[in-house]
Amino acid sequence: MIKVSHVSKSFRHGKNAVNDLSFEVQPGETLVLLGTSGCGKTTTLRMINRLLIPDQGDIFIGTKNIRTESPENLRRNIGYVLQNTGLFPHYTVLENISIVPQLLQWDKSRIRNRALTLMEKLRLPPATYAHVYPQQLSGGQQQRVGLARALAADPPILLMDEPFGALDPLTRISVRNEFKLLDELNSKTIILVTHDVEEAFELGSRICIMNEGRIQQMGAATELLFNPANDFVRHFLDKQRLELELKSLRLRDIWPYLDGSNSGNGTLLSADTNCWDTLEYLIQDKAGSTFRNEEKQLDGNILMNAINAYKKTVSQHGHT
Amino acid sequence: MDTPETFLDFVRQQSGKLLEQTLTHTGLTFISVLIAVCIGVPAGILISRRQKLAGPVLGITGILQTIPSIALLGFMIPLLGIGPKPAIVALFLYALLPVVRNTYTGIQGVDPNVMEAATGMGLSPRQLLLKVQLPLAMPVILAGIRTATVINVGVATLAAYIAAGGLGEFIFGGIALNNTHMMLAGAIPAALLAILFDWGLSRLQRLNMRKARKTTLVLPAILLLLSSFYLLPETYNSRLKAGFTPEFMGRKDGAIGLGTVYGLHLRTLVISDMIMYKAAYEKKLDVISGSSTDGRVKAFDLVVLEDDKHIFPPYYAAPVVRQAVLDKYPELAPALDQLSGTINDSIMTELNYRVDYLKQNPQQVAKDFLVSAGLWKPARNGTKGVIRIGAKIFGDGYILANMYKMLIEGYTDLTATTKTGLGGTKIVFDALVNDQIDMYPEYTGTGLLVILQAPQQTVDSIIGDSQKVYDYVKEGFARQYQVQWLKPIGFNNTYALMMRREQASRLHISSISDLATYVHH
Numbered sequence: 001m002i003k004v005s006h007v008s009k010s011f012r013h014g015k016n017a018v019n020d021l022s023f024e025v026q027p028g029e030t031l032v033l034l035g036t037s038g039c040g041k042t043t044t045l046r047m048i049n050r051l052l053i054p055d056q057g058d059i060f061i062g063t064k065n066i067r068t069e070s071p072e073n074l075r076r077n078i079g080y081v082l083q084n085t086g087l088f089p090h091y092t093v094l095e096n097i098s099i100v101p102q103l104l105q106w107d108k109s110r111i112r113n114r115a116l117t118l119m120e121k122l123r124l125p126p127a128t129y130a131h132v133y134p135q136q137l138s139g140g141q142q143q144r145v146g147l148a149r150a151l152a153a154d155p156p157i158l159l160m161d162e163p164f165g166a167l168d169p170l171t172r173i174s175v176r177n178e179f180k181l182l183d184e185l186n187s188k189t190i191i192l193v194t195h196d197v198e199e200a201f202e203l204g205s206r207i208c209i210m211n212e213g214r215i216q217q218m219g220a221a222t223e224l225l226f227n228p229a230n231d232f233v234r235h236f237l238d239k240q241r242l243e244l245e246l247k248s249l250r251l252r253d254i255w256p257y258l259d260g261s262n263s264g265n266g267t268l269l270s271a272d273t274n275c276w277d278t279l280e281y282l283i284q285d286k287a288g289s290t291f292r293n294e295e296k297q298l299d300g301n302i303l304m305n306a307i308n309a310y311k312k313t314v315s316q317h318g319h320t
Numbered sequence: 321m322d323t324p325e326t327f328l329d330f331v332r333q334q335s336g337k338l339l340e341q342t343l344t345h346t347g348l349t350f351i352s353v354l355i356a357v358c359i360g361v362p363a364g365i366l367i368s369r370r371q372k373l374a375g376p377v378l379g380i381t382g383i384l385q386t387i388p389s390i391a392l393l394g395f396m397i398p399l400l401g402i403g404p405k406p407a408i409v410a411l412f413l414y415a416l417l418p419v420v421r422n423t424y425t426g427i428q429g430v431d432p433n434v435m436e437a438a439t440g441m442g443l444s445p446r447q448l449l450l451k452v453q454l455p456l457a458m459p460v461i462l463a464g465i466r467t468a469t470v471i472n473v474g475v476a477t478l479a480a481y482i483a484a485g486g487l488g489e490f491i492f493g494g495i496a497l498n499n500t501h502m503m504l505a506g507a508i509p510a511a512l513l514a515i516l517f518d519w520g521l522s523r524l525q526r527l528n529m530r531k532a533r534k535t536t537l538v539l540p541a542i543l544l545l546l547s548s549f550y551l552l553p554e555t556y557n558s559r560l561k562a563g564f565t566p567e568f569m570g571r572k573d574g575a576i577g578l579g580t581v582y583g584l585h586l587r588t589l590v591i592s593d594m595i596m597y598k599a600a601y602e603k604k605l606d607v608i609s610g611s612s613t614d615g616r617v618k619a620f621d622l623v624v625l626e627d628d629k630h631i632f633p634p635y636y637a638a639p640v641v642r643q644a645v646l647d648k649y650p651e652l653a654p655a656l657d658q659l660s661g662t663i664n665d666s667i668m669t670e671l672n673y674r675v676d677y678l679k680q681n682p683q684q685v686a687k688d689f690l691v692s693a694g695l696w697k698p699a700r701n702g703t704k705g706v707i708r709i710g711a712k713i714f715g716d717g718y719i720l721a722n723m724y725k726m727l728i729e730g731y732t733d734l735t736a737t738t739k740t741g742l743g744g745t746k747i748v749f750d751a752l753v754n755d756q757i758d759m760y761p762e763y764t765g766t767g768l769l770v771i772l773q774a775p776q777q778t779v780d781s782i783i784g785d786s787q788k789v790y791d792y793v794k795e796g797f798a799r800q801y802q803v804q805w806l807k808p809i810g811f812n813n814t815y816a817l818m819m820r821r822e823q824a825s826r827l828h829i830s831s832i833s834d835l836a837t838y839v840h841h
Binding site for chain 1: 431434435436437438440441442443444451
């Protein structure tokens with residue numbers, strides 16, 4: 001869907017540069033660009049909708065080189081969500097959401113219906129919020145309007161630059177959960193930039209860790225955790241390692257190493273449950289799980305032993 | 321004697337003229353602001369996009385702003401003549417800086433996040449400007465237009481100096497004639513206009529927060545409407561165009577007398593005496609109200625029309641000195657009186673010509689004359705006291721003040737300082753009676769009509785006889801103000817109508833009666 005090929009970009013002030021960057025994003029995938037500030041992740045994002053022009057290299061959307069298209073047309077078909085929303089302060093919520101459909105010259109009733117639908121989906125009841133100005137909204141509401149605005153014209157691609165970065169921690173978690181549950185996003189190809197490791201692991205189907213303008217490693221959560229490509233990746237994830245591991249491993253991943261008898265006691269959990277949630281459950285209750293017609297009894301020890309065994313195998317033989 | 325009428329009487333009497341002046345003033349102000357908006361806003365937009373131009377453009381408009389308004393008006397005369405055109409251009413230049421700077425600042429001040437989002441959503445540069453930058457910068461741009469408007473209401477009063485009309489006619493006429501009512505009749509409406517326009521635009525500014533996009537359309541419409549006030553029909557139509565100073569316009573021995581005695585009614589513009597002569601020379605005007613000894617009469621080859629019905633009173637110059645000063649320094653009067661009888665009309669015109677036109681230093685001109693008349697003595701550098709000599713802003717005053725300074729310092733142990741350039745009669749006379757200066761050269765006619773404001777019968781009975789006028793003002797000044805008239809210097813700097821020599825001889829006009837005959841046939 002999106003192909004970035006040998007792209008470099010440098011600035012006179014020396015920061016935020018990108019060096020010979022190549023990656024591809026598949027349709028429907030959510031790729032997270034993760035790294036510290038100044039690593040070039042936002043620069044990469046801004047090159048995709050031509051807010052910046054690469055010094056070298058090419059970017060393709062589908063099979064089309066984006067240089068060949070007018071920047072306005074390109075951008076109207078890419079949703080763009082910013083950290084500080086960038087809502088128009090002189091437009092109402094409804095008007096803000098309608099901007100891109102208007103640029104695309106949809107007819108009025110279609111624009112209005114689309115905007116109202118999105119407001120409903122994003123828990124912004126139109127009766128209350130349609131004619132309100134952005135500065136009258138809370139931070140979380142503003143961010144939801146920003147998301148609705150990006151989705152209004154139903155673009156196949158969504159670029160998100162630290163979309164939850166300006167929110168307080170509690171609001172951030174709730175907006176993020178809504179984001180995950182939003183059906184509108186299911187079919188979208190998304191590139192999301194963040195410096196928040198937890199957020200990256202929670203939202204990304206793949207994660208791309210960047211440092212000093214280069215990709216350090218790109219892959220699924222378990223690959224980054226259990227087969228780090230270098231010390232930078234290892235250290236970058238160390239602080240939250242346990243939590244990240246527990247959250248990214250599902251019961252099915254460690255099934256062969258689970259050493260439980262099948263006594264069939266307590267609740268039966270799905271094999272897709274991650275280890276973090278399983279542990280939380282086990283603190284309160286007994287539980288077991290079934291996978292491929294096999295039932296296993298779980299407890300804390302069994303789970304932790306299985307995880308350790310899994311890690312040992314993976315680090316010796318590589319990821320499967 | 322005070323003017324018996326009240327301020328309201330004056331306003332009632334002059335209501336037609338006041339309304340006309342107010343409309344002209346409003347028109348002048350807004351037509352220039354409108355042009356400034358038409359040029360300044362695009363200029364502001366341009367420099368917000370090409371940052372390299374911002375410095376030079378803001379610098380140039382800033383420099384324009386620092387040019388004194390009267391000087392800027394003066395610069396316009398050679399380029400655009402007199403009347404509304406140069407006034408509008410000058411006002412436009414003043415309005416430019418606030419408009420350009422606020423447009424630029426307003427656009428620069430738009431939240432970069434909003435700009436980034438707008439660009440990222442695919443707004444074209446044009447849509448970005450119209451939908452985002454201008455609406456969000458509008459309060460700041462409007463504030464600039466407010467500033468420009470208020471500045472222009474003030475500066476537009478000076479338009480009266482170059483025959484563009486407006487409330488300045490009353491203000492400067494009032495100052496020149498020592499007529500407080502007239503002055504206030506110009507100043508109060510001007511102040512009210514400034515307040516009114518500022519308030520009106522502030523309403524627009526607040527309205528705008530919600531309806532930014534509509535304001536963009538309303539504003540030009542309002543500006544256009546107000547500007548159209550300027551396009552008033554010209555009421556007079558005559559074969560010759562006259563330019564009179566504000567002072568001359570309101571005087572019994574000026575334009576009023578021309579109408580009543582000679583029956584002369586010209587299409588008249590009000591204009592500053594500083595540019596009047598040149599305007600006549602450049603054929604922008606045909607008849608002007610000059611003063612007979614002005615150096616520019618010679619410089620611009622003008623001819624003085626004979627006052628065959630004697631409406632201009634004698635204006636013999638003589639020093640007026642506070643009695644207290646004469647009592648304290650008895651040697652002062654004899655020193656000053658030495659000048660009496662030495663300067664006639666043609667000598668004074670010649671001296672003025674050297675100062676006004678040949679740009680010689682008044683001090684040098686004064687000294688040369690005293691030397692040639694055998695009156696000059698080196699300064700004694702005495703320490704007995706200081707005499708402060710005032711003078712009006714005309715050439716006569718500068719030269720005479722310098723002569724008196726040399727005479728005082730050469731013949732007595734006193735020293736003298738000069739304070740020249742004290743505006744009109746009212747300002748210099750107020751300075752004298754309030755002990756800010758000790759003496760200045762005054763004209764008998766001015767003393768009679770402007771300062772003493774003698775009753776009409778008295779004026780009529782003595783006006784033909786210069787000695788009687790001198791005696792009357794000498795007595796009146798001594799009694800009312802404890803100010804003494806010394807001996808007259810000799811020349812008569814009276815009002816005079818003048819024309820270009822070439823035109824006057826072509827039309828066979830040599831007196832004011834000839835002029836009246838020509839104009840009305």
